[in-house]
Amino acid sequence: MALSAEESGRLAALLSGNAERVTQRWTEIIAGSLRGRLSQAELRRQVQDLHHAIVSTGEQGAIDLPAENATELRATLSELSRGRARQGFSATETAISIFALKDVVAELVEEAGGDNKLRDYVAYSGLIDELGLFTFESFVRTRESLIADQAEQLLELSTPVVKLWEGVVAVPLVGTLDSARAQVVMERLLQTLVDTGSPYAIIDITGVPAVDTQVAQHILKTVVAARLMGADCIISGIRPQIAQTIVALGIEFGDIATKASLADALRHVLRLTGVETARRQPRRDA
Amino acid sequence: MERVPILKIGDILLVSIQLDMSDQTAVQLQEDLAERIVATGCHGVIIDITALDIVDSFVGRMLSTIASISKVLDAETVVVGMRPAVAITLVELGLSLNGIRTALNVERGMELIAAARADEHEYQLDDDPDAETATP
Amino acid sequence: MTAGVDLGPQAQAIRSDEDVVRVRQLVRAVAVAVKLSLVDQTKVVTAASELARNTLVYGGGGSVEVTTVDNGRRRGVQIVFVDSGPGIPDLDLAFTDGYTTGGGLGLGLSGARRLVDDFHIDTSAETGTRITVTKWSR
Structure with missing residues (x-):
């Protein structure tokens, strides 16, 4: 009025x-x-x-x-x-x-x-x-x-991104992942890659009881986005039920590296970086 | 029209895109770069897009084209410094930037070019395409 | 905080390359004002860039209007692209990833639609093309 x-x-x-x-x-x-x-x-x-x-x-x-x-x-x-x-x-x-x-x-x-x-x-x-x-x-x-x-x-409290090694960061995901949380985690992960200059990221989903199509899509998109930025992601800790869901939902993980445990994933990354160092100095091996 | 400066550092051409490019500026950069690669004989190109707050399909295509052109001219292109929000948007847009090498920052980009050149050097020595898998 | 303060509609002609840059800057300013997250800002500005270029290349130029919208719960950016070009004869085809008549990557329309929350298109050979997109804050 x-x-x-x-x-x-x-x-x-x-x-x-x-x-x-x-x-x-x-x-x-x-x-x-x-x-x-x-x-x-x-x-x-x-x-x-x-x-x-x-x-x-x-x-x-x-x-x-x-x-x-x-x-x-x-x-x-x-x-x-x-x-x-x-x-x-x-x-x-x-x-x-x-x-x-x-x-x-x-x-x-x-x-x-x-x-x-x-x-x-x-x-x-x-x-x-x-x-x-x-x-x-x-x-x-x-x-x-x-x-x-x-x-x-x-959300930020519940999703820490930690540095595991020089050039390797990890997000241990615990609890139910809804779409909003998955998005926040992924954005934080990518930002941490930039901030720490780490070319490797491990997404550990041991503590995640279930994934649906949307959450799986978020993880996949993050892996692709990380690649565009020049970093590689490894997914570790996929439980048997989740593996079955992923296959049943027809989600294509393609050439994304998956490892049974966080330890395996770290070993994998270290081997990758090791190979790279060896390749850069071929004479040391000879 | 504004032009994007190209710096030569050793064997590498460094392009740091600092402005919101018009399409014309992007095309101009593509041409300038091809000329500079030939003129300087550099074997590496680093395109730093840290300052870019968006990459749309036009700029994406320009990056792909630059990578292809420099490949033909025997230079390796690495795009560095893509922001997380830009990467997430590109994934949603459906742009995969195939054939482009990327790195988190200029330093990593230089390492990548050095490694690529070293690889090539190694292949030439052994003349064996399986050398990579054979090395422990 | 600028709660309750509304930016009026802002218009911009699309006649040249530089205008596409101006559209991006305008959309960015409004997206910041309605507090879109950084990722959402980036998405809506990218979509605007694609659509503005379409207006220029396929529509033969036109105009854009950027407004803030409010549905009571969330605020958002609404962008309307208008041209009086030849229209889009086959919409289904135009929305197919990779389809292009202009030598681009064929991601403009389909990609832009994925980047925004609401996407509405009116097109005909007589009246040209009018595209309305909206991105809401979370």
């Missing part, structure tokens, strides 16, 4: 004319609902920011939240809800910080009187609802991104 330019002007005048009182009342109402979990000084500063944003937007013309001229107002609202979300306040507690303005505006409109007071109050109230909903939306978004960040941290 956007306000007309005239209504916006009146609201701005109303709020700025009673600036001290508005911030005072507004802060009090919020403080009551938050029960002292935020200092008065900080609350007051937030309220002043909001007050300033609404007044300055209103003075420029119609207050229309999605519009260009409301950028500052949107930024102030998002900042408030981000702060609340991070500090662990509930959605209601966050929304109240905005809805509290209604009570203040109601008092002011009542005192100001005039023929339009009801219509004005309905319009202002509609705007405050919109501001509240916007705050609620950005609160939810912040919470979602917090949760996503935590999920990612958890």
